Amino acid sequence: MKSELMLKEEAKAKVILPEPVVSYIESCRQKSRPESHLISVLHKVQEHFGYLAKEHMDAVSILMQIPTAKVTGVASFYHYFNFTPRGKHRISICLGTACFVKGAGKVLDRLKELLAIDVGQTTVDRQFSIDVARCVGACALAPVMLVDDKVYAEVKPDQVAKILGEYGFDAKKAAGK
Amino acid sequence: MSKPMERLLELRQKAEKRLFEQKFKARMRITVGSATCENAAGANEVHKRIEELIKKHDLKDVVVGRVGCTGKCDMEPVVTVLSAGAIPSKYMHMTPEKADKVFESHILGGKPVAELTMRQQAGTKAAHYVVSVCGGSHCHKDTTPDIGQAFKDEIAKHKLEGKVAVTRSACQGLCEVGPVAFVYPDGVMYQKLTPEVVAKIVKQHFTGGQPVAENVWQGDRVTNRFFPVFGDVPFFGRQLRMTLRNCGIIDPESLDEYLSVRGYEAAVKTLTMMTPQDVVDAVTKSGLRGRGGGGFPTGVKWNFATAQKSEEKFIICNADEGDPGAFMDRSTIEGDPHTILEGMIIGGYAIGAKQGYVYIRAEYPLAIKRLEVAIEAARKAGFLGKNIFGTKWDFDIDLRLGAGAFVCGEETALIRSIEGDRGMPRPRPPYPAASGLWGKPTVINNVETLANIPVVILDGPEWFSSIGTEKSKGTKVFALAGKVCNTGLVEVPMGTTLREVVFEVGGGIRGGKKFKAVQTGGPAGGCLPESCLDTPVDYESLAAAGSIMGSGGMIVIDEDSCMVDMARFFLDFTQDESCGKCTPCREGTKRMLEILQRISSGRGMEGDIEKLLRLGDTIKKTSLCGLGQAAPNPVISMIKHFRDEYEAHIREKRCPAGVCAGLITYSVDEVKCIGCGACKRKCPVPCINGKPKEVHVIDQSRCIKCGQCFEACKFDAVKRK
Numbered sequence: 029m030k031s032e033l034m035l036k037e038e039a040k041a042k043v044i045l046p047e048p049v050v051s052y053i054e055s056c057r058q059k060s061r062p063e064s065h066l067i068s069v070l071h072k073v074q075e076h077f078g079y080l081a082k083e084h085m086d087a088v089s090i091l092m093q094i095p096t097a098k099v100t101g102v103a104s105f106y107h108y109f110n111f112t113p114r115g116k117h118r119i120s121i122c123l124g125t126a127c128f129v130k131g132a133g134k135v136l137d138r139l140k141e142l143l144a145i146d147v148g149q150t151t152v153d154r155q156f157s158i159d160v161a162r163c164v165g166a167c168a169l170a171p172v173m174l175v176d177d178k179v180y181a182e183v184k185p186d187q188v189a190k191i192l193g194e195y196g197f198d199a200k201k202a203a204g205k
Numbered sequence: 206m207s208k209p210m211e212r213l214l215e216l217r218q219k220a221e222k223r224l225f226e227q228k229f230k231a232r233m234r235i236t237v238g239s240a241t242c243e244n245a246a247g248a249n250e251v252h253k254r255i256e257e258l259i260k261k262h263d264l265k266d267v268v269v270g271r272v273g274c275t276g277k278c279d280m281e282p283v284v285t286v287l288s289a290g291a292i293p294s295k296y297m298h299m300t301p302e303k304a305d306k307v308f309e310s311h312i313l314g315g316k317p318v319a320e321l322t323m324r325q326q327a328g329t330k331a332a333h334y335v336v337s338v339c340g341g342s343h344c345h346k347d348t349t350p351d352i353g354q355a356f357k358d359e360i361a362k363h364k365l366e367g368k369v370a371v372t373r374s375a376c377q378g379l380c381e382v383g384p385v386a387f388v389y390p391d392g393v394m395y396q397k398l399t400p401e402v403v404a405k406i407v408k409q410h411f412t413g414g415q416p417v418a419e420n421v422w423q424g425d426r427v428t429n430r431f432f433p434v435f436g437d438v439p440f441f442g443r444q445l446r447m448t449l450r451n452c453g454i455i456d457p458e459s460l461d462e463y464l465s466v467r468g469y470e471a472a473v474k475t476l477t478m479m480t481p482q483d484v485v486d487a488v489t490k491s492g493l494r495g496r497g498g499g500g501f502p503t504g505v506k507w508n509f510a511t512a513q514k515s516e517e518k519f520i521i522c523n524a525d526e527g528d529p530g531a532f533m534d535r536s537t538i539e540g541d542p543h544t545i546l547e548g549m550i551i552g553g554y555a556i557g558a559k560q561g562y563v564y565i566r567a568e569y570p571l572a573i574k575r576l577e578v579a580i581e582a583a584r585k586a587g588f589l590g591k592n593i594f595g596t597k598w599d600f601d602i603d604l605r606l607g608a609g610a611f612v613c614g615e616e617t618a619l620i621r622s623i624e625g626d627r628g629m630p631r632p633r634p635p636y637p638a639a640s641g642l643w644g645k646p647t648v649i650n651n652v653e654t655l656a657n658i659p660v661v662i663l664d665g666p667e668w669f670s671s672i673g674t675e676k677s678k679g680t681k682v683f684a685l686a687g688k689v690c691n692t693g694l695v696e697v698p699m700g701t702t703l704r705e706v707v708f709e710v711g712g713g714i715r716g717g718k719k720f721k722a723v724q725t726g727g728p729a730g731g732c733l734p735e736s737c738l739d740t741p742v743d744y745e746s747l748a749a750a751g752s753i754m755g756s757g758g759m760i761v762i763d764e765d766s767c768m769v770d771m772a773r774f775f776l777d778f779t780q781d782e783s784c785g786k787c788t789p790c791r792e793g794t795k796r797m798l799e800i801l802q803r804i805s806s807g808r809g810m811e812g813d814i815e816k817l818l819r820l821g822d823t824i825k826k827t828s829l830c831g832l833g834q835a836a837p838n839p840v841i842s843m844i845k846h847f848r849d850e851y852e853a854h855i856r857e858k859r860c861p862a863g864v865c866a867g868l869i870t871y872s873v874d875e876v877k878c879i880g881c882g883a884c885k886r887k888c889p890v891p892c893i894n895g896k897p898k899e900v901h902v903i904d905q906s907r908c909i910k911c912g913q914c915f916e917a918c919k920f921d922a923v924k925r926k
Contacts, residue, residue, distance in 0.1 A: 066625035067608055105627040106608030108567050125530030125760045126686035128774050141889055165532035166242045167686035168278025168693055179245035
């Protein structure tokens, strides 16, 4: 029997998470070894919100009946999960070996310089965030830059401003600030 | 014949009939490569344009379909046009505009656009027939006559040089009937060649159009499907495709197409005609070793798990391809997902596991999607689930997504991750084969290993073990990338030398630069210099040279890269990926990284090299898992082979490759500078001063050494030292 407090907490958690995620968690709880689905649940939460906030993880903890400490522990272990809101456009620079050998580091430097943020950060206007990808498996196109799902191949530092321009970035305005 | 086999053959026949109606009866069949890399290069747009063109011209006898990636990454998107009686045309670097051109000339006009094909690019002349003579060691012994030369002589005698071209291929695994040669476009494999037979072929086949029937090889191997379509292009002809046998040949999202290439035949054969022990014995006999990097004999691993008594066992496919610079597994899954499922069904049956998991990186969305499609289709056909293939055996497969942790490639860490926990390794023994997932006996095999299983079963363990070297059997797929001309997936028999891979298949270094090193094995491997280029690729030889086979990343490095910087890059990676459980790895890699950073910023001290070596040795000996045990490898191998470069950094405070920012200065050559101002405009600091048409000067105190002025100058006036 669930106590009244538990039911209340569960009801609250169900409001925080989107309906498809809630029903996914419920389907996982029907399966054997439900706790093994924690990572895929976190994937779904991040897919929806773009990041994992404390209240999202608390809600997952309540609905999956897994201690918050473990949920947070698992989420923070894996690079794929992030805990701050991402920009409207997520930029990833691949720093795999092939990209590195072909100068991805310089592309990243230019990007950081133009957006005036560091890796893992989001611009003040929430338009762009920078991440570093370990290897996207498109080594022949190195160096590779991803904006949202679009792949830019053989990117040179000088092309970065132009690519950002496609997403509404104004280099002159940013420099003037 | 068993009932399940009859049923499978019936299904195959139906599939073939459907495919014939949909595709194969067409006058022309166009296939467009479709994989993460192909799509990134613009394959989707090309596919769409071709579909539109077919519709616009209302062509009923031309079809377009998609296939997995062929592995010729630097020429993507790749479009292949197949029609009876002609060598398949492989078009490269396609765009919608080029598709228009190909459509106009080739599809409508029947005239291939030679300048857009891979053959032309490779410098091979156009010909009606292409003879590809096997250049493998069995067919090409000193004691046997030179078949390639015999063909050339006979062709010259009959004045057929314009009509027939002769090329050389890698061993295609037909050693027992060699010497062999393949003739395009007729798809005829000639066996047991002698100069007399060659003379007959040239006369009867090339002038008369009639193949010499008594010398035609009649066998059928699952590994001989790729070569007839792509082998005339040197890059592909110098490979032997076993793992990637169907990549670029079949539509990865169609079960029918997989069935048509003898798909699931190996699974039904094992389930109905072999005992689990038979399967284990076959795999042991084949000599197949783990392709994920460890090189542990697969049969021994399976045998260990088979012997365990447990109600529940598991088989896991490790598709957490984390090595930066490696993409073999992604390509295999995206191009031929059913093969992995079939390998797992066979492995599950052998060890007694009824549940399989594929642990795959979340960073591979297309591979995940294709696996999901394949699993769904296999379940629907009764190949997964209860009583698979109509036998009494139950087996199912689920996907589990990784979340970006390199350490999860390690067996015990991967198991923790599937259990929904932090992916941290634990000490072994007990090995997973005794106590793995949820404490049950578990076998973990890498994607490439599993993709070889159907080959072992169908083409036979004896044949499989005839390819390769004494201790390393079969082939290995490498993801060739970096500063090499031909980048892409290269599958070669074990024992092929690094030189052959880099210079023959890979076509050498890009832009006329000098070869410096080849890096194998990713962050766990090492860098091998020119003096090691004749090392054969097999587990033992690469280890002896100071690197490892690894999972198959092969990055070619030229003179523009600094070895201290490379070592720093790899250490930065492993340090970041260290899970933190054991001290040697957590603290040791950090200290090594600090020393490397110190060296590359010009603060290196006498004795640093020795410190790195000592620390590396300790980390290797005392770390808990493979990540830590291998982390110092890149540094140690680079010091071994490029010690002078390290010494230059430390003693002379000089970076010979001009990479390490702390050790280089930029200056303007007063004679060459014309005062165009290009450098000044580019400088982000800005620290370059000078009036138009006057010599510019860099303010060294403010220079951040970004190198933009160096790249911007068209007059070679900015110097880097």
